[in-house]
Amino acid sequence: MERYKSSIPTCLYKLGFIAVILCVPYIIRNLYYLHLINLIGIYCLVVIGLNILTGYTGQISMGQAGFFAVGAYTSALLMMKLGLSFWVATLIAAVVAAVLGIIIAIPALRLTGPYLVMATVGFGEIIRLILVNWVPVTRGAAGLTAIPAPSLFGFRIISEKSFFYLIYIVVALGILIAVRISNSKIGRTFIAIREDELAAKSMGVPTNTYKVSAFAISAIYAGIAGSMFGCFSGVASPDAFTFNDSVGFLCMSIIGGSRSIYGAFIGSVTLTFVSELLRFMQLYRLIIYGAILLLTAILMPQGLSGMGPVFRKFSHRWKGKRRLHGNIQHSQRKER
Amino acid sequence: MDHGEQPILELRNISKRFGGLKALEEINISIETGTVHGIIGPNGAGKSTLFNVITGLLRPNSGEILLKGNPLSHIPPHRRIPLGLARTFQNIRLFKNMTVEDNVLVGQHVHTPTLILSIICGTRPAIEWENKAKESANTCLRRVGLESMKSQFARNLSYGEQKLVEFARALATEPELILLDEPAAGMNAEEKAGLLKIISKLRDDRYTVVLIEHDMRLVMEICDQITVLNHGKKIAEGEPQIVRNHPDVITAYLGKGSNAYAGTR
Ligand SMILES: Nc1ncnc2c1ncn2[C@@H]1O[C@H](COP(=O)(O)OP(=O)(O)OP(=O)(O)O)[C@@H](O)[C@H]1O
Ligand SMILES: [Mg+2]
Numbered sequence: 001m002e003r004y005k006s007s008i009p010t011c012l013y014k015l016g017f018i019a020v021i022l023c024v025p026y027i028i029r030n031l032y033y034l035h036l037i038n039l040i041g042i043y044c045l046v047v048i049g050l051n052i053l054t055g056y057t058g059q060i061s062m063g064q065a066g067f068f069a070v071g072a073y074t075s076a077l078l079m080m081k082l083g084l085s086f087w088v089a090t091l092i093a094a095v096v097a098a099v100l101g102i103i104i105a106i107p108a109l110r111l112t113g114p115y116l117v118m119a120t121v122g123f124g125e126i127i128r129l130i131l132v133n134w135v136p137v138t139r140g141a142a143g144l145t146a147i148p149a150p151s152l153f154g155f156r157i158i159s160e161k162s163f164f165y166l167i168y169i170v171v172a173l174g175i176l177i178a179v180r181i182s183n184s185k186i187g188r189t190f191i192a193i194r195e196d197e198l199a200a201k202s203m204g205v206p207t208n209t210y211k212v213s214a215f216a217i218s219a220i221y222a223g224i225a226g227s228m229f230g231c232f233s234g235v236a237s238p239d240a241f242t243f244n245d246s247v248g249f250l251c252m253s254i255i256g257g258s259r260s261i262y263g264a265f266i267g268s269v270t271l272t273f274v275s276e277l278l279r280f281m282q283l284y285r286l287i288i289y290g291a292i293l294l295l296t297a298i299l300m301p302q303g304l305s306g307m308g309p310v311f312r313k314f315s316h317r318w319k320g321k322r323r324l325h326g327n328i329q330h331s332q333r334k335e336r
Numbered sequence: 337m338d339h340g341e342q343p344i345l346e347l348r349n350i351s352k353r354f355g356g357l358k359a360l361e362e363i364n365i366s367i368e369t370g371t372v373h374g375i376i377g378p379n380g381a382g383k384s385t386l387f388n389v390i391t392g393l394l395r396p397n398s399g400e401i402l403l404k405g406n407p408l409s410h411i412p413p414h415r416r417i418p419l420g421l422a423r424t425f426q427n428i429r430l431f432k433n434m435t436v437e438d439n440v441l442v443g444q445h446v447h448t449p450t451l452i453l454s455i456i457c458g459t460r461p462a463i464e465w466e467n468k469a470k471e472s473a474n475t476c477l478r479r480v481g482l483e484s485m486k487s488q489f490a491r492n493l494s495y496g497e498q499k500l501v502e503f504a505r506a507l508a509t510e511p512e513l514i515l516l517d518e519p520a521a522g523m524n525a526e527e528k529a530g531l532l533k534i535i536s537k538l539r540d541d542r543y544t545v546v547l548i549e550h551d552m553r554l555v556m557e558i559c560d561q562i563t564v565l566n567h568g569k570k571i572a573e574g575e576p577q578i579v580r581n582h583p584d585v586i587t588a589y590l591g592k593g594s595n596a597y598a599g600t601r
Contacts, residue, residue: 177456184455184462185441185448185469188434192442195431202391202425204417204446204509 021168025161034160036276038232040268041167042225047252047264048178049221054250055258056187057214058194059108063120064249066127067097067219069241071226073131073138076147076236086150086157090227097223098216105215109208124246131238143237147230163232170228171265174221178261181217190214244285248275251289255296257303266304342405344369344513344544345390350399352385352568359385360396361568367513367561372535372545374559374576376552378588381565383548384426387515391423392416403513418446422511424502426518426548430490436501437486440473443508447472476507480534496523503534513544520551532558556580564588 028034046064054060075093078084084092104123111119131138138144149158150166157166181187192200193207201207230236248271256267271292278288300307343366352360359382367373375383388394390401392413401408403419411419422443431439448469454462477483480500485493490501499519506514516535520528528551535545535558549555555562555576562579564572572582579585 180455180458185445185450185466186452186455188438188441189445191434191438192431195433196429198393199425199429199431200442201414202393202417202423202429203442203505204414205442206414 022165025164031160034164036272038160038163038167040265040272041164041171042229042232043249043252043268043272044171044265045174045225045228046222046249047256047268048174048261049218049225050249050253051256051258051261051264052178052182052190052221053214053218054253055260055263056182056190056194057211059211059214060113060117060250061120061215061218062117062243062246062250063104063122063124063127064218064222065241065243065245066120066124067101067222068226068229068245068249069127069131069236069238070097070100070219071223072230072236072241073144073226074223075227076144076230077137079148079231080144080146086148086227086231090224093227094220094223097219097226101215101217101219102212105212108215109211121243121246124241124243128238128241128243131241138238141238143235143240144230145235147234147236149234150231157231167228167232170224174224175261175265178221182261186210186213247286247289251293253303254293255303257305259302260305263303263305270304342369343367344404345546346402346405347386347390348400348402350386350389350401351397352382352389352394353397358568360389363399363565363568363570365563365570365573367544367546369512369544370539370542371560372539372547372558374555374562375546375548375565376550376555376562376579377565377571380567382568383565384517385568386565387423387517387546387548390515391421417509417511420510420512421515422506422509422513423515424499424506424517424519426521428495428498428502430498430501430505432489432491434490435487436477436482436490436493437470437473439490439501440476440486440504440508441469443476443505444469444472445509447510472510473504473508476504479507479537480504481530496527499523500527500531511543513546514538515546515548517548518550519547520549520554528554552580 024037025034028037046068049067050061050064071090071093074096075086075089078089078092079086104119108116108119131143132141134140149156151157155162157163182190189200189205189210192203192205193210197207229240233240252267252271253264254267255270256265257263274288274292275285281288296303300310345365345367347363347365350360350363351358363382363386365373375386377383385394389396390408392408392411396409403416403421406419408416408419431442434442448465451462451465454460474483474486477486480503482497482500482504485497485501490498493501499522503516503519506516520531523531532554535547538545547555547559559576561574562572562576563570564579564582564585566584566588571584571588572579574582
C-alpha cells in the first residue's frame with residue numbers, strides 16, 4: 001500500500017472528493033438510485049468488518065447476515081419497546097453483536113477452512129431460526145414493522161436524502177477506523193495470523209485473543225449496519241437475513257478484494273448493481289454468485305481493488321516503457 | 337545478574353513420544369549463558385522435536401524445562417517469548433505476503449503496547465510506539481545485513497535471505513536465548529561466512545545461541561559446546577574436539593566399522 005505524505009494538492013483533492021460526495025443526493029435525483037446507493041453504504045459496512053475477519057485474519061465467515069440481523073432486531077426492539085433513541089439503541093446493538101461474535105468465535109478457534117465455514121453457516125441459520133420461532137418477541141416470519149426513524153436534534157431522518165448523509169457519515173467513519181486499525185500493529189498482527197498462525201504464536205502473539213477480536217470487530221460493523229438497515233427499511237423480517245445474504249456479503253468482499261478496506265466499497269457497489277441488473281434472474285442468485293466468485297478467483301485473485309498495479313503495468317507497456325521492475329505487489333502473478 | 341553458575345536453559349529428563357516412536361528419551365542438557373551450543377545428529381534424531389518442546393509447541397511426555405531457573409511447563413508458547421526465548425524454523429515460516437520490515441515488526445509484538453483507542457483516534461502515542469518499534473526492527477535487520485531489503489515482500493527474497501529474515505524476526509523479540517534450526521541450510525559459502533559472523537557477534541553481545549546444524553565445519557568452528565543426538569538419545573556432549581573424535585558419534589554418522597573422521601563431513 002503506497003502512502004503519500006499529505007501535501008496541499010492531496011488535501012485539496014480530498015476536500016474536493018468530500019464535496020462531490022456531499023452533492024450526490026443533489027446530483028442523483030432518481031430516488032430508486034439513491035435508495036440503492038444507501039443500501040450500498042450499509043452493505044459496505046458489513047463487508048468492511050468481513051474483510052478484517054476474512055481478508056486480514058484469514059477466518060472465512062458465511063454467517064455475517066446473522067450479526068446483521070442481530071443488529072437490526074436488537075436496535076429496532078429497543079426503540080419500539082423501550083423507546084430508546086436510535087443512537088443509544090445502535091450502540092447497544094453493536095455491543096450485543098460483539099458479545100455474540102465473541103461467543104461464537106471461541107468454539108470456532110479450533111476450526112479452520114471448510115469446518116469454520118460450516119460453523120458460521122450454522123450460526124447464521126440459528127439466528128434466522130430464532131427470528132422465525134421466537135414469535136412473542138420477534139413476531140416470527142411476519143417480522144417487525146413500523147421501526148421508528150432516527151432523529152437528530154429534533155430532525156427526523158426519514159427521506160432517502162437524509163438517510164444518505166447518516167449512512168455515509170457512518171461509512172466514512174467506519175472506513176477511517178478500519179484503515180487505521182489495518183495500518184497499525186493490530187492489522188499487522190491479523191495478517192501475520194493469516195499468513196502463518198504458528199509462526200505468529202512463536203513470536204509472542206496471543207493468536208486466540210486476536211482471532212476472537214477479529215470476530216468481534218466484524219460483528220460490530222455488521223451490527224451497526226443492521227441497526228441502520230432496520231430503520232432505513234422500516235421493517236425487519238427473517239427473510240432479509242438468510243444464508244443467501246451471507247453469501248452475498250462474502251461475494252462483495254471477494255470481488256472488491258478482501259485484503260483491502262476500500263475493496264469493501266468497490267465490492268458492494270459492483271455486486272449491488274450486478275444483482276439489480278440481473279433481478280429478473282432472482283431465482284438463480286446463488287448460481288450467479290458462484291459464477292462471479294469463480295471468475296474472480298481465476299482472473300483477479302486480489303479482487304478489483306488489487307487490479308490497480310496490473311492496470312498500471314499495462315499502461316506502462318502501452319507507453320512503450322520498459323517493464324516495471326520486479327515487484328508488482330498486489331497483482332499476485334504466480335511468482336515464486 | 338547471573339554469576340555464570342546458573343545455566344540459562346536446563347532440560348531435565350525430557351522425553352517425547354509420537355505413538356510408538358521415541359523422538360526424545362531422557363534428555364538432559366544444560367546450556368550456559370553467553371555460549372553457542374550446537375545440537376547435531378543424523379536426520380530424524382529428534383533435534384527439531386527438542387526445539388518444539390522447549391518453545392512449548394509440543395508438550396513433553398515427561399521431564400522439566402527450566403529457563404533461568406524457572407520451570408516452563410505450564411507456560412503457553414506465546415508467553416515464553418517475553419521470558420527471552422526466541423526461535424527460527426527449519427522450514428522457513430515467514431509471513432510471505434508481508435514486507436521484510438513487517439515480518440520483523442511482528443517480532444516486536446510483545447514489546448509494544450496495543451493502544452486501541454490511540455490507534456483508532458490516530459493520536460500520538462500509537463504513532464510513537466510504531467516508530468520506536470520500526471527503529472528496533474531496523475536495528476535487527478542491520479544485524480543480519482538486510483536493512484536495504486526491508487520494503488521487499490518476504491516471498492521475493494532468496495532462500496538464504498529468507499533464513500536471515502527469520503533470524504532478524506527472532507532477534508526482534510529481544511531474546512536472551514535464540515534457538516536456530518538449521519540456519520545455514522540452503523545458504524551458499526558466502527552467506528554461511530556471513531552467518532558465522534552474525535552468530536559470533538551475538539555471542540560477544542552475551543546472547544546465548546542454540547544451533548541445530550548439519551554443516552559440520554560451521555558447527556565445529558562456532559560452537560563452544562555440542563550435544564549429539566541419535567534416535568532420540570543423547571550420545572555425546574562436550575567441546576567440539578571431544579565430540580568429533582567420540583567413537584559413538586563417528587558410528588552414528590558413518591555407520592559401524594567405519595574409522596573415518598566425522599569432522600570432515
Ligand atoms: N509431529 C510429529 N508427529 C509424529 N512424528 C513426528 C512429529 N514430529 C517429528 N516426528 C518424528 O520424530 C522423529 C524426530 O524428528 P525431528 O524432526 O525432531 O528430527 P530432526 O533431528 O530435526 O531431523 P532433521 O535433521 O531431518 O531435521 C522423526 O522420526 C520424525 O518423523
Ligand atoms: Mg529438524
